[in-house]
Amino acid sequence: MANPRRTSTPPITPELPIQFHPRTLDSRFSRLKLFLKKPQAFPFLLSIFLILTWVFLRIHQQSPKLTNPTTNNQDHEANLIRFSSRFPSPITKDPRGWILDPVSIALDSGISGGALTCASIHVGEIKPGGLRGNHRHYTCNETFLIWGARTVFRVENDGLEKGYAQVTLEADDVAVAVSPKGTAHALINVDSSRTTYIVGCQDRVISYNSSNSDFRVWDDLNS
Ligand SMILES: *[C@@H]1O[C@H](CO)[C@@H](O)[C@H](O)[C@H]1NC(C)=O
Ligand SMILES: *[C@@H]1O[C@H](CO)[C@@H](O)[C@H](O)[C@H]1NC(C)=O
DSSP: OOHHHHHHHHOOOOGGGGGGOHHHHHHHHHHHHHHHTTHHHHHHHHHHHHHHHHHHHHHHHGGGGGGTTTOOOHHHHHTTEEEOOOSSSBBSSSSTTOOOOOHHHHHHHOOOSSSSOSSEEEEEEOOTTOOEEEEESSOOEEEEEEEOOOOEEEETTTTTSSSEEEEEEOEEEEEEEEEEEEOEEEEEEESSOOOOEEEEESSSSSOOOOOTEEOOOOOOOOO
């Protein structure tokens, strides 16, 4: 059954565009111009500016180069992945703080060559100005967890001109890094006051000696 009300609906008039007569447009423009000259227009202009800034930042963030702001090419060359310790981040899912499994994070992030099991674990700190490592183990792979202070991480990388990759972690960063067996690594606390904390997981128990390790690999780092 046809709806009788439907017949009473007025047909869409083809004259509708007449509403946008040039003269009406002109007057709207002049009213807008007047409004923009008034001090009350300032908050309005400011919000437009803020919206445009927000849109610009969103577009920028979505560009493929910046999809993960915590990753960059240098970190990749240094076999390292860093996360923000601040909430929210992939490792800080609630306000209690961050927690992670360095071995699985390294695997999931495609950082290969680290320890897949921890036969021995070293947990320690590096005071400001201090250095650890600057050595190369030939019989174990190692996975590190580093946080707490501005810290330089250096790892051998034959693909680079200098023979190593080096990145600086910020105090808010939590980083997982790997050093496959036979690659040298060093950690330097370059913070003025904070302490660097590290966990080192090795996939074989070794007592550091000259038959399985090289020491003082890089001359420019004093150890
Ligand atoms: C270290 O990693 C390599 C491959 O990445 C693996 O073949 C080896 O078994 C690992 N562990 C030791 C102790 O060499
Ligand atoms: C060095 O350490 C290894 C274990 O990693 C041990 O088997 C070897 O005997 C040690 N060598 C020396 C010279 O102490």
